[in-house]
Amino acid sequence: MHASVEQPHGEQDVQPLLVVRDLQAYYRTSHAGVRRAIRAVDGVSFAVRRGEIYGLAGESSSGKTTLIKSIAGAIKPPLEIVGGSMEFAFLPGYGGLHRAPPAQVERIRWRHLSYIMQGSMNVLNPVRRIRCSFTDFAYPHIGGSRQQFEQQVVAHLSRVRLDPSVLSAFPHELSGGMRQRAALALATICRPGFIIADEPTTALDVVVQKEVLGMIRGIQRETGSSVLFVTHDMGVHAHITDRLAIMYAGRLVEEAATAEIFRNPLHPYTQNLIASLPRIGEDAPRAGLGGAPPNLADPPSGCRFHPRCPLAREICSREVPVMREAGAGHRVACFAVNGDDGA
Amino acid sequence: MNDLLLDVRDVSKTFVRGGLFSREEIVAVNKVSLQLAAGRPEILAIIGESGSGKTTLARMILNMVTPTSGRLLLDGTDLAAISGSAGRIAFMHKVQPIFQNPFESFNPLKRVERYLLMTRRRFAAAAGGSTAATAVDAALHKVGLSLKEVGGRYPHELSGGQLQRVAIARALLAEPKLIVADEPVSMIDASLRISIVNLFRTLRDELGISIIYITHDLATAYYISDRILIMQKGSVVESGDARAVLTAPRHPCTRQLREAALLPQIAGGGANASGTTQVI
Ligand SMILES: Nc1ncnc2c1ncn2[C@@H]1O[C@H](COP(=O)(O)OP(=O)(O)O)[C@@H](O)[C@H]1O
Ligand code: SF4
Ligand SMILES: [Mg+2]
Secondary structure, eight states, rough: OOOOOOOOOOOOTOOOSSSEEEEEEEEEEEETEEEEEEEEEEEEEEEEEETOOEEEOOTTTSSHHHHHHHHOOOOOOOOOEEEEEEEEEHHHHEESGGGHHHHHHHHHBBBTTEETTTTTTTSTTTTTTTHHHHHHHTHHOOOOOHHHHHHHHHHHHHHTTTGGGGSSOOOGGGHHHHHHHHHHHHHHHOOOOOEEEEETTSSSSSHHHHHHHHHHHHHHHHHHHHHEESSSSSSHHHHHSSSSEEEEEEEEEEEEHHHHHHOOOOOOOHHHHHHOOOTTTTOOOOHHHHHHHOOOTTTOOOSSGGGGOTOOOOOEEEEHHHOOOETTEEEOOOHHHTTTTOO | OEEEEEEEEEEEEEEESOOOOEEEEEEEEEEEEEEEEETTHHHHHHHHEETTTHHHHHHTTSSSSSOSSEEEEETTGGGGGOOOHHHHHHHHHHHEEOOOHHHHHHHTOOHHHHHHHHHHTTTTGOOOSOHHHHHHHHHHHHTTTHHHHHHOOOGGHHHHHHHHHHHHHHHTOOOOSEEEESSSTTSSEEEEHHHHHHHHHHHHHHOOOOOEEEEOOOHHHHHHOSSSEEETTTTTEEEEEHHHHSSSSOOEEEHHHHHHOOSSSOOOOOGGGGTTOOOO
């Protein structure tokens, strides 16, 4: 499968910040002597432009976290990059952080790229006070006097509504929401050009969540940075992302401006997803998706959505539909939308 | 037969933090009362920010936390009077919990099906003659999974969404009258979220199970609940018919929650690419 990555419309001269091509990332496990590969990311191509918040949505186990871990270079067995490339504008030529020399990766971390992991524990060292995490990671990039640095940290913490007293706490002494906000503050204090965030506001209360999203949007605007924002929460996507990609069973099935996805979803999976969302004031019953979620150790042939798709036709179980432009800046991988030659 | 399945009477819970000299009292729940009628299953949503006392209230109903004052009765039995393992098992037959983080409710070293089979054996008396595996598979099917799919897997090999469905299947094995679900869908994706919320409705309508649904997702609360309680700083500040409260909130706290809720819709005009998304 060789899907092409579209260049952004009208700005072909501007190189995207990240180009992912045909990425395949599998978990290779063996259980009771039986080896299996979980094909969590299987042929994903997209580009993140400069200065945009690019959203990634999809049901749990669709491979979002695996995709994000691969891009962020957080690849540990059993996860393996099986094929494809991830090219960053600020680290060209390697095809992925996992292939770049550690010294290069060290150089760009925090300053150019920061990664907020699902659960947000990774950046906060569990045996060190929060203050030490800031000094360890951010101070080398920010510099200045210790006192100035501390002032800057305190000011930044207040943007995520954290009291300076958290600096003296250990991560386990904070609530999940406070930890998540501390991790967010740490990931954004160096104003990196690219922020990768996996469910960064999922543990937060609605009121705090809205403020934290405002903080992310504010930093992104001030610095013109790009954000790759993963969440299953469609309300968050509607609120913050510029473009949105929908993932299903390890592949992207649709990508467009966020408003376009909400108003004019074309892929049958996306259509069901949008129609299933309850809204205050609307009383009509909503239906979830029928059928079972796919097993990525033995995914359906052809279009992985075909066993659950109301529009499935003969070709769907035989061939893999590729992402095709179905409208301006709107890509879809579906035979019913693109026609049977869409393979 | 009692008229009330659950009768929470004026319960409070105060936690004491700190040492001998710096005692700090935190009133987590402050004089809360609520009733669920027997024989009239309903879904009651409890909404509030974290720290507002929802989880502490849930834990008192689940008899995991003892109230500082007030009483809780389940089917006429005072929770304070439950003792011994037989008493606790009888209690768990009636009330089952579902927690927010399914990874915390499963032993990471045990395969999930073993856990389900153990649960089923503990409650075997409740279910007819079906074999344990059949009962477990049937419960898994009710939540959109199967024994074939989760067989042989450890909790960390399942995603949060899959594991939460396993947790609900596990609760169903006890055939309870009441399920107390604390943020059960906050880690679950939208299409599955509606399936699970619809599943709660089916449990209410077909199995006669009442559900206390603690959430910060106002949209699903609106969609599924019959009644709603809004909590702030340990107290109930507003309650009533779910649709009425959420469409015309009266208390400032409810209004603030209603305004901060990010609804999955895009306001008219304005391309998102320019970052002008409006949330309505
Ligand atoms: N450490 C692991 N070992 C084996 N399988 C895994 C591991 N982590 C995730 N998976 C599997 O990979 C698939 C994709 O998971 P994930 O990337 O976490 O999806 P999402 O973030 O969209 O929920 C799922 O089938 C999941 O069970
Ligand atoms: S390619 Fe076929 S099965 Fe897949 S979404 Fe389109 S119509 Fe459905
Ligand atoms: Mg994930």
